[in-house]
Amino acid sequence: xxxxxxxxxxxxxxxxxxxxxxxxxxxxxxxxxxxxxxxxxxxxxxxxxxxxxxxxxxxxxxxxxxxxxxxxxxxxxxxxxxxxxxxxxxxxxxxxxxxxxxxxxxxxxxxxxxxxxxxxxxxxxxxxxxxxxxxxxxxxxxxxxxxxxxxxxxxxxxxxxxxxxxxxxxxxxxxxxxxxxxxxxxxxxxxxxxxxxxxxxxxxxxxxxxxxxxxxxxxxxxxxxxxxxxxxxxx
Amino acid sequence: xxxxxxxxxxxxxxxxxxxxxxxxxxxxxxxxxxxxxxxxxxxxxxxxxxxxxxxxxxxxxxxxxxxxxxxxxxxxxxxxxxxxxxxxxxxxxxxxxxxxxxxxxxxxxxxxxxxxxxxxxxxxxxxxxxxxxxxxxxxxxxxxxxxxxxxxxxxxxxxxxxxxxxxxxxxxxxxxxxxxxxxxxxxxxxxxxxxxxxxxxxxxxxxxxxxxxxxxxxxxxxxxxxxxxxxxxxxxxxxxxxxxxxxxxxxxxxxxxxxxxxxxxxxxxxxxxxxxxxxxxxxxxxxxxxxxxxxxxxxxxxxxxxxxxxxxxxxxxxxxxxxxxxxxxxxxxxxxxxxxxxxxxxxxxxxxxxxxxxxxxxxxxxxxxxxxxxxxxxxxxxxxxxxxxxxxxxxxxxxxxxxxxxxxxxxxxxxxxxxxxxxxxxxxxxxxxxxxxxxxxxxxxxxxxxxxxxxxxxxxxxxxxxxxxxxxxxxxxxxxxxxxxxxxxxxxxxxxxxxxxxxxxxxxxxxxxxxxxxxxxxxxxxxxxxxxxxxxxxxxxxxxxxxxxxxxxxxxxxxxxxxxxxxxxxxxxxxxxxxxxxxxxxxxx
Numbered sequence: 001x002x003x004x005x006x007x008x009x010x011x012x013x014x015x016x017x018x019x020x021x022x023x024x025x026x027x028x029x030x031x032x033x034x035x036x037x038x039x040x041x042x043x044x045x046x047x048x049x050x051x052x053x054x055x056x057x058x059x060x061x062x063x064x065x066x067x068x069x070x071x072x073x074x075x076x077x078x079x080x081x082x083x084x085x086x087x088x089x090x091x092x093x094x095x096x097x098x099x100x101x102x103x104x105x106x107x108x109x110x111x112x113x114x115x116x117x118x119x120x121x122x123x124x125x126x127x128x129x130x131x132x133x134x135x136x137x138x139x140x141x142x143x144x145x146x147x148x149x150x151x152x153x154x155x156x157x158x159x160x161x162x163x164x165x166x167x168x169x170x171x172x173x174x175x176x177x178x179x180x181x182x183x184x185x186x187x188x189x190x191x192x193x194x195x196x197x198x199x200x201x202x203x204x205x206x207x208x209x210x211x212x213x214x215x216x217x218x219x220x221x222x223x224x225x226x227x228x229x230x231x232x233x234x235x
Numbered sequence: 236x237x238x239x240x241x242x243x244x245x246x247x248x249x250x251x252x253x254x255x256x257x258x259x260x261x262x263x264x265x266x267x268x269x270x271x272x273x274x275x276x277x278x279x280x281x282x283x284x285x286x287x288x289x290x291x292x293x294x295x296x297x298x299x300x301x302x303x304x305x306x307x308x309x310x311x312x313x314x315x316x317x318x319x320x321x322x323x324x325x326x327x328x329x330x331x332x333x334x335x336x337x338x339x340x341x342x343x344x345x346x347x348x349x350x351x352x353x354x355x356x357x358x359x360x361x362x363x364x365x366x367x368x369x370x371x372x373x374x375x376x377x378x379x380x381x382x383x384x385x386x387x388x389x390x391x392x393x394x395x396x397x398x399x400x401x402x403x404x405x406x407x408x409x410x411x412x413x414x415x416x417x418x419x420x421x422x423x424x425x426x427x428x429x430x431x432x433x434x435x436x437x438x439x440x441x442x443x444x445x446x447x448x449x450x451x452x453x454x455x456x457x458x459x460x461x462x463x464x465x466x467x468x469x470x471x472x473x474x475x476x477x478x479x480x481x482x483x484x485x486x487x488x489x490x491x492x493x494x495x496x497x498x499x500x501x502x503x504x505x506x507x508x509x510x511x512x513x514x515x516x517x518x519x520x521x522x523x524x525x526x527x528x529x530x531x532x533x534x535x536x537x538x539x540x541x542x543x544x545x546x547x548x549x550x551x552x553x554x555x556x557x558x559x560x561x562x563x564x565x566x567x568x569x570x571x572x573x574x575x576x577x578x579x580x581x582x583x584x585x586x587x588x589x590x591x592x593x594x595x596x597x598x599x600x601x602x603x604x605x606x607x608x609x610x611x612x613x614x615x616x617x618x619x620x621x622x623x624x625x626x627x628x629x630x631x632x633x634x635x636x637x638x639x640x641x642x643x644x645x646x647x648x649x650x651x652x653x654x655x656x657x658x659x660x661x662x663x664x665x666x667x668x669x670x671x672x673x674x675x676x677x678x679x680x681x682x683x684x685x686x687x688x689x690x691x692x693x694x695x696x697x698x699x700x701x702x703x704x705x706x707x708x709x710x711x712x713x714x715x716x717x718x719x720x721x722x723x724x725x726x727x728x729x730x731x732x733x734x735x736x737x738x739x740x741x742x743x744x745x746x747x748x749x750x751x752x753x754x755x756x757x758x759x760x761x762x763x764x765x766x767x768x769x770x771x772x773x774x775x776x777x778x779x780x781x782x783x784x785x786x787x788x789x790x791x792x793x794x795x796x797x798x799x800x801x802x803x804x805x806x807x808x809x810x811x812x813x814x815x816x817x818x819x820x821x822x823x824x
Contacts, residue, residue, distance in 0.1 A: 065653075065654065066653040066654065067653065067654075067657070067658055068654060068655050068658065070655060071655045071658060071659060072658075072659070072662065073658055073659075073661075073662055075658070093297065096305075096324075097303075097305065098297070098298070098303040098304065098305050098324075099303075099304050099305055099323050099324045100304040100305055100308045100321045100322070100323045100324075101305070101323065102321075102691065102692070104690065106318070106320055109320055111747070112743060112744075112745035112746065112747060113311075113320050113746065114311075114320070114322060114323060114324065114326055114746040114747055115323045115324045116320055116321075116323065153654065156653070160652075178652065178653055181653075182641060183292055183296060183641055186291070186640040186641045187291060187292040187296075187641065188289075188290055188291070188292065190290075191292060199640070200640070202661075202662055203640060203644075203661055203662050203665040203666075204662075204665060204666055205600060205638055205639075205640050205665070206600055207289070208285075208286045208289035208290075209600075210285065210286070210289045210472070210474035210475065210476060210483075211472045211473075211474060212472065212473040212474065212475065212598075212600070212601040213470065213471070213472050213473050215473065215598060215601045216428075216429045216430075216431060216473045216601055216602075216606070217429045217430075218598075219432040219435065220432060220595055220596050221596065221598075222596050222598070222666075223598045223600075223601070228286075230286045230287060230289060230290060232286070
């Protein structure tokens with residue numbers, strides 16, 4: 001991984017303030033026995049492997065609305081979901097290595113015919129983010145990342161329900177973004193998200209413990225232990 | 236030009252459950268056997284070992300153990316008028332790949348069909364009349380009876396380490412088992428797995444309504460076990476990583492835990508991995524096969540492998556694809572109703588109901604693939620099909636398989652899909668819901684079939700297979716009947732919120748959400764060579780030294796998981812090959 005400061009990082013004012021604020025929240029939420037060596041680079045200093053500056057700003061902003069920091073439980077920022085998404089897009093998932101990607105394509109096919117766009121997930125983000133930003137500039141005079149949270153929520157809602165019209169090739173953009181955000185929230189921390197297993201702690205999933213024979217018949221009794229990760233860390 | 240390899244007595248295409256069974260049976264009979272597997276080799280250690288296996292993203296979301304559509308897929312359309320589009324990314328069904336095949340990533344739910352399901356055409360016409368069968372439905376008897384298969388079901392169940400409770404031993408109904416199953420010659424090898432809390436609540440409610448709950452028969456060891464091949468299994472740890480995963484604990488029945496280490500010791504058995512069979516080669520008269528041609532992904536060479544017997548043991552869809560590519564059996568044509576290969580593709584008709592119960596704590600991560608409690612009170616042999624107006628039935632069950640949060644976190648349907656409302660709901664409901672599911676039969680129809688696609692090709696330049704399938708009124712009526720039964724049981728459990736998901740009239744097949752990998756048919760068994768590709772011994776009617784294993788042989792789908800039936804059929808076919816075909820190779824029908 002390339003968790004080193006990102007020289008070309010152009011941070012929007014709003015994103016900077018949020019990053020600074022959530023860094024504090026994240027520090028407070030990370031259990032003490034995760035030692036200092038585990039503390040990753042701050043999100044605003046993270047150097048993306050795939051996403052460019054504008055795309056990173058979009059993913060930071062959008063995921064923070066999909067799973068916000070406010071209220072009980074960690075948000076996408078605290079769990080480092082943007083890092084997860086960046087790494088997934090840089091790898092074989094982003095390149096759709098496992099999928100059948102030969103034409104002819106029918107991107108206008110009804111959704112229940114499955115994924116029929118010629119775009120890989122990486123291309124979907126690249127073109128989708130550009131299209132949403134163009135729409136936001138036209139409507140609000142700012143890119144998505146620089147909009148206020150309520151307007152961002154409104155924009156994401158329009159993207160989800162199709163009022164923000166994209167070309168058919170991009171019709172999967174929102175559902176892929178949402179799916180990847182949830183994946184980054186709940187996947188094992190080895191993929192860069194679910195930092196400190198905070199999402200597992202929050203809902204009560206014990207991660208890779210995976211041995212519960214004596215618990216099968218203990219009815220209506222909460223399991224007492226917190227999660228472990230594949231790397232053997234506890235939270 | 237393909238290199239010619241030294242001849243083998245038998246070549247096996249695909250090393251999953253049926254390939255491993257046939258490999259063992261034929262190698263034990265003294266044959267020189269070679270198995271060809273296009274995926275990777277896999278062993279419990281290192282491939283399924285703790286803790287690397289406990290990786291939801293890799294296995295359950297990115298489908299590490301499944302066939303990659305980039306390498307092999309098919310196209311799908313719902314009606315004859317639609318243009319079929321590729322199944323580009325996995326969704327509705329998940330064919331496995333690699334040594335062990337689907338036997339690695341299954342849940343271990345092991346059933347026999349009801350005796351009536353194997354003679355369904357006769358049962359329906361005798362009891363309810365010919366008029367019960369709707370136009371366009373291909374209803375057929377299996378060309379083998381339950382009584383004939385009983386010893387082979389038993390053999391498979393003993394081999395695959397089933398934990399369960401018999402409900403009918405030689406006609407005597409046993410309390411606590413499935414009272415509506417066919418007679419068994421003896422009880423299961425091991426006692427049933429314990430039931431999780433949700434399963435116990437369902438059992439109580441179902442019993443109070445007059446139903447007959449019993450524990451799901453599971454190819455998951457409930458205690459230490461040694462099978463006929465000397466393979467050892469240990470008791471299940473309820474790890475909650477079963478379906479879509481290999482078992483780290485040597486508890487789930489699989490080719491790895493039940494057959495392969497014993498088979499690999501036989502000097503007359505060999506297997507190759509990363510070799511992809513491109514076609515079965517036929518003699519000039521097309522009455523026999525001369526062997527198979529495969530592509531070796533390691534060396535990049537094409538090899539002709541001569542063999543006296545060819546056994547197609549790949550996943551159902553791949554077996555049918557190979558038959559179509561090789562010219563085995565006349566391809567089925569829905570316009571004329573003629574042809575056999577690809578005829579009668581069927582799926583399964585499933586439904587489910589989720590109950591949200593804030594006062595109950597379920598620990599959803601404590602589970603196995605098969606700790607369910609099941610009722611068979613609404614199965615094919617229990618329903619007045621004439622009165623209800625459909626053919627078929629469902630097994631109905633509840634139990635915990637996993638609590639993996641990316642793909643198993645049910646929420647009430649009015650929950651926002653993102654934002655603070657979603658975040659609040661995931662904590663509120665995680666561990667406070669349970670589901671009841673129905674697994675229903677799916678009949679075969681004139682317009683549901685498999686053929687070669689006219690447009691799309693794989694990376695060898697071969698046409699992809701094309702699936703034409705849609706939900707039909709008969710099966711939709713059946714699943715709506717189940718909805719009413721399940722809702723009545725669920726309502727008696729007084730959940731705070733209850734939501735049903737059952738397909739209704741007019742439903743179109745949606746390839747996106749996972750439904751089931753119990754795809755069947757396309758190479759069906761039957762007495763009449765004009766309407767079936769295989770005879771009662773799973774032998775090709777047209778090419779007598781080709782035998783085709785697996786669920787492709789089912790003339791219509793059953794209301795249970797298919798592995799018990801296809802495992803029994805594999806032993807039945809192996810027995811016919813060993814005791815009859817080898818001494819006089821010919822059409823056995």
